[in-house]
Amino acid sequence: MRRIASTASLALLATAFSTAAFAHPGDHSHIGFAAGFAHPLSGLDHLLAMVAVGLWASQLGGRALWLLPLAFPAVMAAGAAIGFSGVTLPWVEIGITASVLVLGAAIALTWRPSLAVSLPLIGLFALLHGYAHGVELPAQASALGYGAGFVAATLALHLVGLAIGLAANRLPVRFAARTAGGAIAAVGAVLLVTV
Ligand SMILES: [Zn+2]
Numbered sequence: 001m002r003r004i005a006s007t008a009s010l011a012l013l014a015t016a017f018s019t020a021a022f023a024h025p026g027d028h029s030h031i032g033f034a035a036g037f038a039h040p041l042s043g044l045d046h047l048l049a050m051v052a053v054g055l056w057a058s059q060l061g062g063r064a065l066w067l068l069p070l071a072f073p074a075v076m077a078a079g080a081a082i083g084f085s086g087v088t089l090p091w092v093e094i095g096i097t098a099s100v101l102v103l104g105a106a107i108a109l110t111w112r113p114s115l116a117v118s119l120p121l122i123g124l125f126a127l128l129h130g131y132a133h134g135v136e137l138p139a140q141a142s143a144l145g146y147g148a149g150f151v152a153a154t155l156a157l158h159l160v161g162l163a164i165g166l167a168a169n170r171l172p173v174r175f176a177a178r179t180a181g182g183a184i185a186a187v188g189a190v191l192l193v194t195v
Contacts, residue, residue, distance in 0.1 A: 036149025052103035054161020069158035076130035083134020101188030107181025
């Protein structure tokens, strides 16, 4: 019951902050490293997905522990390059939002697929998160600085998720990580409805 209550309150929180729910509703006027670093922290869609990558990696363990948090920023950068090149990908915003729901649910349900499944899934989400920015990069003064800041913040968020997940794994309250996953999924569902 408490879990349901906390999940519900987080969803409400997300609704209350719905102006900050989507990191990019169209307006991108960011330039340089600081702006790039601030961007994933500015919207729940990026923030939660990136913390979720770390949380999920902590649940999967083994090679996923470091492969997932390294693969995501790498593929994200590739996604930005694809966007920069002018290639058009469909369903980017919905895909970004769905990544919050899917990753949160994976954590909540302690879904532990093999790397052959988790890695491509993380890659797909990272591609979409990166692509959205590559599309907008040509208009920006310092695409490289912005990109570096964005990747650095993403890595930091992965580490936050990893740290929370690993700490939770060591405690008898392992469900703490799952509850966090459930809350992330709930916010993802709310975002998906409002996208
Ligand atoms: Zn964004």
